Amino acid sequence: MKVTTEKKPRSILELTVELDKEQIEKALDRAARRMSQKYNIPGFRKGKAPRFIVENYFGRAALLEEASDDLINRAFQDALKQEGIEPYAQAHLTAINLETPPFTFTVEVPMAPTIELPDYRAIRVPFEPNEVTDDMVNRAMELRRDRHVVLRSLEEPRPAQRGDQLTVQIETYVDGEPLEPRAEGEEIPQSTLVLDPERIVPGLYEALLGVMPNTMVDVTVHMADDHENERVRGKDVRFVVNVLDIQERLLPEWDELPALENFEGTLDELREKTRQELSEAARKSAEDRVFIEYVRQVVAATTFDLPDALIEREADSILREREAEYERYGIRPEQIYEAQGKKRADWIEQLKPAAEERAKRGLVLREIAKAEGLAPDDAEIAQEIEDIVASMQEEQRESARAILGSELRPFVAAGIVDRKLRRRILAIATGDPSFEQRTVPAAVEAMQEAATEASSAAAGDQPVGDADAIPSAAPAVSEKNESVPPATDGADVEVTTETRTE
């Protein structure tokens, strides 16, 4: 068997295999045996007809066809072994000639992507955490207080005042069209509004101030040119508000707040803690920015040779993550596809650009981790397992330790690499090696992360105001920060998805 290889773009290796006569004959023998078992040949019991009979009866072409699958598969596997090639994905047969010598076939084998990192250690991204101002602390404290609000219905109807909570039905029109079209006869859903100039679009606030319950307010407001909803940006928006009810919002006294927050300390101490949390959150988001920007720059400077199969695989994995997400809400993915009139394959196609980006990020990160020699040793893994186990409940620890030490061990190792990689990248990007000293066990960091996330949500990381301003356009769900693509990208992501789907 003679094998010739030729490198093609996009990490494709073209493999041309020339088969020996002997190989072909063997394959034909096997095929004849199969055919004589499959088909009835008069004069012979099944499986008993010799090869020449089968060949005479069905013709050589039929026999070759029967043989080719098996023949090519075997020869392909042998060729791979002979050349020491490890295909990255399913190979494609592009040409085949078994009729006349030389008997050859050609296969395109996708190879593992090759990437060439730039001098990634020379790339710098400044670390610039946002300053935490008194104003931000105040606002965070206000939000803390706001969480303990008590609503009280009015004893006597009175005009709405600042700080009241209104129960309303709002219809929003842009250019005379409702912003959210509703089926005929469908009731406008009720929503609540806090009458506060910082939470409501200016104009609407003034119009609602002083209204009585059970009145209609019809007001047109010109939206800011930089409004985040592009459908209303810079336009006149008409609000038709049916005020159903007014409730008083009773906020706790400031000195009650520490107790309400289950905080042991004075109000000033709570304020200090809030400030710390905010600056921690700011630091974290600055780290995230550095990380994202750094990876973006490295990806941009890296030369990639990616097989299409990799991108397809990545797109599939993104889609599977989404499907898992839907399924968590009890929606079958097929329902979504049906509703959108798209097939899964269309989605894969559509996701390809994003998948390519993600695959590139993952590859770059993996390559950096390799170049930096971040693979953890046994002691580190053991320590990590202990850290994770320590955060669990007593009775679960034993089984968790066993499973983490065996089946999940690669994931534990991957987790360590991710964390080290993040710290290392921050250190490289900022040129500040102190980032690497801050090594925190995963469990602890996860808890911290949860804490800072909570506080940043509480502190209203996004500016309060226009984001929530149009009630009907922006439901009162605090939008979760589009978080960093963590170091668990690319290849490791597949891992996470798998564990998820299992």
Added chain:
Amino acid sequence: MNAHQIIIRPLITEKNTNLMRFNKYSFEVDRNATKPQIKRAIEEIFNVRVTAVHTMNVRGKLRRRGRQYGYTPDWKKAIVTLAEGDRIDLFEGA
């Protein structure tokens, strides 16, 4: 009778294929053909040397068509042994 009238068709079955290992080939032959005639015919058609001919009359089989019973025709089978080194390619295919 010419050679092709004597030799009607080769018999290719599992049993006969196994006989080929002993250089014996089976044919359906004319019912009135004699062993010397068969020998000559085979030698003429296939250009081989025949060392022995065995023949047998095969009785027709009972067949039913609706309510009627009848027999398939009787026929004659010949097993021809070739001289060492000779073979008939017809059986081996092209």
